Amino acid sequence: MPLHLGPFVRWRSGLVLAWICLFSSGFTFIGGEHAVTVTHPLPAAFSDLLPHFLVEPDDVYIVKNKPVTLTCRSTPATQIYFKCNGEWVHQDQHLIERDVDPATGLPVMQVKIDISRQQVEKIFGLEDYWCQCVAWSTTGTQKSQKAFVRIAYLRKNFEEEPLGKEVALDQEILLRCHPPEGVPPAEVEWQRNDELIDPKTDPNFFITVDHNLIIKQARLADTGNYTCVAKNIVARRKSSSATVIVYVDGGWSEWSKWSPCGADCSMWRSRECTQPTPGTGGKECQGLDLQSLNCTSEQCPQTASGAEDVALYVGIVVVALCLTLLLIILVLVYRRKKEGLDADVADSSILTTGFQPMGIKPTKPENSHLLTIQPDLTTTTTSYQGTLRSRHEVTGKFSMSNGPLLEPLPNGSHTLHNGKLPSDPNEFMNRLSSQTYFKTLPRDNVNTSYGTFNFLGGRLTLPNTGISLLIPPEAIPRGKIYEIYLTIQTKEDMRLPLAGCQTLLSPVVSCGPPGVVLTRPVILSMDHCSDACLENWAIRLKKQSYEGTWEDVLQLGEEVVSDPYYCQLEAETCRVFTEQLGRFALVGESLSMAAAKRLKLLLFGPAYCSTLEYNIRVYCMDDTQDLLKEVMQMERQLGGRLIDEPHVLLFKDSYHNLRLSIHDMPQAHWRSKLLAGYQEIPFYHIWSGSQRTLHCTFTLERQSLNTCDLTCTLCVWQVEGEGQSFTLDFNISKDIRPLDSDFLLMDNSTPALAGPSAFQIPYLIRQKICSSLDTPCPNGADWRLLAQRLKLDRHMSFLASKVSPTSVILDLWETQHFHSGNLNQLAAVMAEIGKQEAMIFLVSDGEC
Numbered sequence: 001m002p003l004h005l006g007p008f009v010r011w012r013s014g015l016v017l018a019w020i021c022l023f024s025s026g027f028t029f030i031g032g033e034h035a036v037t038v039t040h041p042l043p044a045a046f047s048d049l050l051p052h053f054l055v056e057p058d059d060v061y062i063v064k065n066k067p068v069t070l071t072c073r074s075t076p077a078t079q080i081y082f083k084c085n086g087e088w089v090h091q092d093q094h095l096i097e098r099d100v101d102p103a104t105g106l107p108v109m110q111v112k113i114d115i116s117r118q119q120v121e122k123i124f125g126l127e128d129y130w131c132q133c134v135a136w137s138t139t140g141t142q143k144s145q146k147a148f149v150r151i152a153y154l155r156k157n158f159e160e161e162p163l164g165k166e167v168a169l170d171q172e173i174l175l176r177c178h179p180p181e182g183v184p185p186a187e188v189e190w191q192r193n194d195e196l197i198d199p200k201t202d203p204n205f206f207i208t209v210d211h212n213l214i215i216k217q218a219r220l221a222d223t224g225n226y227t228c229v230a231k232n233i234v235a236r237r238k239s240s241s242a243t244v245i246v247y248v249d250g251g252w253s254e255w256s257k258w259s260p261c262g263a264d265c266s267m268w269r270s271r272e273c274t275q276p277t278p279g280t281g282g283k284e285c286q287g288l289d290l291q292s293l294n295c296t297s298e299q300c301p302q303t304a305s306g307a308e309d310v311a312l313y314v315g316i317v318v319v320a321l322c323l324t325l326l327l328i329i330l331v332l333v334y335r336r337k338k339e340g341l342d343a344d345v346a347d348s349s350i351l352t353t354g355f356q357p358m359g360i361k362p363t364k365p366e367n368s369h370l371l372t373i374q375p376d377l378t379t380t381t382t383s384y385q386g387t388l389r390s391r392h393e394v395t396g397k398f399s400m401s402n403g404p405l406l407e408p409l410p411n412g413s414h415t416l417h418n419g420k421l422p423s424d425p426n427e428f429m430n431r432l433s434s435q436t437y438f439k440t441l442p443r444d445n446v447n448t449s450y451g452t453f454n455f456l457g458g459r460l461t462l463p464n465t466g467i468s469l470l471i472p473p474e475a476i477p478r479g480k481i482y483e484i485y486l487t488i489q490t491k492e493d494m495r496l497p498l499a500g501c502q503t504l505l506s507p508v509v510s511c512g513p514p515g516v517v518l519t520r521p522v523i524l525s526m527d528h529c530s531d532a533c534l535e536n537w538a539i540r541l542k543k544q545s546y547e548g549t550w551e552d553v554l555q556l557g558e559e560v561v562s563d564p565y566y567c568q569l570e571a572e573t574c575r576v577f578t579e580q581l582g583r584f585a586l587v588g589e590s591l592s593m594a595a596a597k598r599l600k601l602l603l604f605g606p607a608y609c610s611t612l613e614y615n616i617r618v619y620c621m622d623d624t625q626d627l628l629k630e631v632m633q634m635e636r637q638l639g640g641r642l643i644d645e646p647h648v649l650l651f652k653d654s655y656h657n658l659r660l661s662i663h664d665m666p667q668a669h670w671r672s673k674l675l676a677g678y679q680e681i682p683f684y685h686i687w688s689g690s691q692r693t694l695h696c697t698f699t700l701e702r703q704s705l706n707t708c709d710l711t712c713t714l715c716v717w718q719v720e721g722e723g724q725s726f727t728l729d730f731n732i733s734k735d736i737r738p739l740d741s742d743f744l745l746m747d748n749s750t751p752a753l754a755g756p757s758a759f760q761i762p763y764l765i766r767q768k769i770c771s772s773l774d775t776p777c778p779n780g781a782d783w784r785l786l787a788q789r790l791k792l793d794r795h796m797s798f799l800a801s802k803v804s805p806t807s808v809i810l811d812l813w814e815t816q817h818f819h820s821g822n823l824n825q826l827a828a829v830m831a832e833i834g835k836q837e838a839m840i841f842l843v844s845d846g847e848c
Contacts, residue, residue: 061152075106079135168247469525512581529599530595535591561801616697760817
């Protein structure tokens with residue numbers, strides 16, 4: 001009779017008490033009301049062996065409602081049981097099989113348990129359901145590896161679907177695909193016209209690790225409908241088809257030989273547009289397909305009489321004289337117009353456009369007398385009294401015209417346009433993007449501003465983007481007129497090559513044309529999304545070369561005053577001083593894990609919902625105005641509306657992902673269709689900055705169409721980092737809160753302003769300030785004190801390197817205060833300087 005001192009196991013609150021009694025003839029296990037006696041004693045040679053596992057449980061997925069089975073097999077084993085999520089599985093749920101290894105005589109035990117979907121769903125929280133096998137022998141116990149049990153699913157909607165494209169022959173094609181969220185993660189394959197694409201059999205295709213499809217060189221046979229297919233053990237999803245059209249632009253064949261000289265003393269040759277023949281919407285050949293040439297007298301079959309020859313020669317002489325006379329007239333007209341243009345530009349009436357006639361008595365602001373001067377009125381017949389005021393309502397004599405871009409000449413110079421210019425924006429954009437260097441410029445007019453400017457300067461602005469270009473007075477040489485453009489790159493294929501910890505901190509902005517001659521720097525303003533802590537960053541200004549490569553032209557904090565670039569980094573804006581136009585971007589490289597980017601968090605829902613499902617889209621994007629504008633416009637097209645005020649989250653370079661979860665919903669009326677406890681966005685998807693409108697979707701389901709009140713809390717946080725929460729409480733059908741997209745887009749700036757209307761400080765007053773403060777004073781009451789008062793101390797070396805430091809300071813003030821500029825504040829600063837030096841505007845140069 002065996003001694004009943006074998007292992008005793010009690011399942012209660014996860015507490016396990018076990019006693020093992022060893023003896024030669026066997027042992028008994030007692031558990032609850034069940035007792036099992038094992039009559040397989042271990043051979044003496046193996047009595048000191050620990051159990052080892054022949055089969056360990058593996059990770060499994062529950063598909064729909066079908067239970068899964070976990071199996072464990074161990075030897076030498078006297079008892080074996082499962083523990084799931086820290087609690088022992090009841091003995092009744094085990095299916096145990098016992099055997100003896102015929103070779104060693106050791107006892108072998110195998111156990112199986114079934115796990116249902118309901119068991120897994122009962123686990124509340126963020127951890128996964130897991131099970132582990134524990135085996136006993138006469139010597140001790142061993143634990144198997146953990147097997148995780150997850151509920152498999154595959155969502156219906158792709159996070160990013162491929163878009164149709166029209167590309168030229170031999171051009172590279174990139175089709176993007178981000179499959180639906182799923183467990184296990186979906187595998188992706190591509191189809192063309194419903195046939196599987198296999199890169200192994202056709203090396204012209206390449207599928208990236210991010211599931212994007214690359215066609216290395218587009219062929220005519222590659223024209224078709226492309227579909228991204230995602231599949232896992234649960235389901236198979238197909239994206240919407242993207243139509244790719246590969247077109248062929250026509251090309252000339254060689255010219256044929258010249259024909260014999262005909263009776264009309266001319267010969268001909270032709271060519272055909274067959275190399276290649278235009279196809280699938282490609283352009284026809286440009287130019288003539290037939291060319292003629294006069295024959296020489298020896299080749300011409302006709303022989304003219306002497307009298308006819310004399311008449312011919314006389315006619316030629318008369319034509320030559322007429323052409324010479326016409327050329328002289330054109331030269332004189334051109335010179336007269338040029339002189340008239342210079343006189344017109346210098347006319348003081350342009351420079352005093354913002355002054356009021358004496359008959360009107362404007363209210364003078366406090367300290368305005370400090371910036372009041374008497375303009376030179378010797379060239380006009382009307383008396384003016386100068387007074388300081390804003391110039392935004394004034395139109396300069398050089399009005400804006402949306403003309404074509406300056407065409408680069410072979411030697412790098414630019415065509416100077418005088419007189420009226422075409423004002424068709426489409427013509428401008430077509431000509432702009434037809435030039436080699438600007439092939440990647442966007443063809444839409446929404447993201448582009450342009451205008452015509454002379455030495456009086458001006459300003460270009462992309463409304464609601466935080467992007468502007470200030471062209472100071474005298475930046476363009478006198479006598480020159482430039483057409484300048486400003487545009488932002490929004491296409492996904494316009495990416496900077498980033499490496500390591502680098503991240504894109506600003507939009508990619510282009511201004512041009514490149515190569516124009518500037519006599520002083522212009523100021524390009526654009527938003528950035530860094531935390532502006534330079535001790536945590538190495539921030540570089542990158543510029544794209546003519547060859548298309550990106551080069552570092554400046555590192556913040558290591559500027560050299562002799563370089564043509566300089567940068568001032570403010571809390572949310574970057575001001576780039578540049579003497580060369582081109583394509584720029586700000587790239588940061590973190591120096592520590594404390595470096596952080598500002599993320600803008602936006603919540604959108606449908607403006608009208610007629611179904612039981614209600615989708616909340618959460619955008620996690622770089623905190624720049626251009627991205628905000630892009631998302632607003634996209635949501636307006638999708639029929640979405642803002643459902644809460646935006647939040648800002650500092651996202652650190654800690655390699656931790658971003659998590660999003662939704663809580664506190666009234667379970668009686670709403671439920672979330674999210675199967676997991678949270679959604680997660682990988683760290684590199686956010687840190688790279690290359691995915692402009694990154695977002696995820698929460699799908700909620702209401703119990704009936706009458707349920708319209710929604711209350712919940714939506715949390716967004718970085719693992720082991722900062723977080724933000726949105727508390728939602730509104731009626732989805734009668735939401736009257738002022739959170740419409742227009743609420744955040746309030747910038748109604750004019751895209752282009754030329755001449756005095758582009759500046760707050762009148763031109764003549766600006767000249768007086770510069771002449772007063774540029775001359776150094778022994779006590780420092782000059783431009784240095786002005787820089788100090790305006791908190792520009794860090795830029796003293798840069799300012800001192802300029803011919804007129806005061807003018808650069810005023811340029812920067814104009815960029816910072818264009819929308820909210822208060823001339824009274826500037827006048828107060830000038831008053832402080834005047835108090836220290838007996839009113840600087842009233843002293844003479846000798847007294848200074």
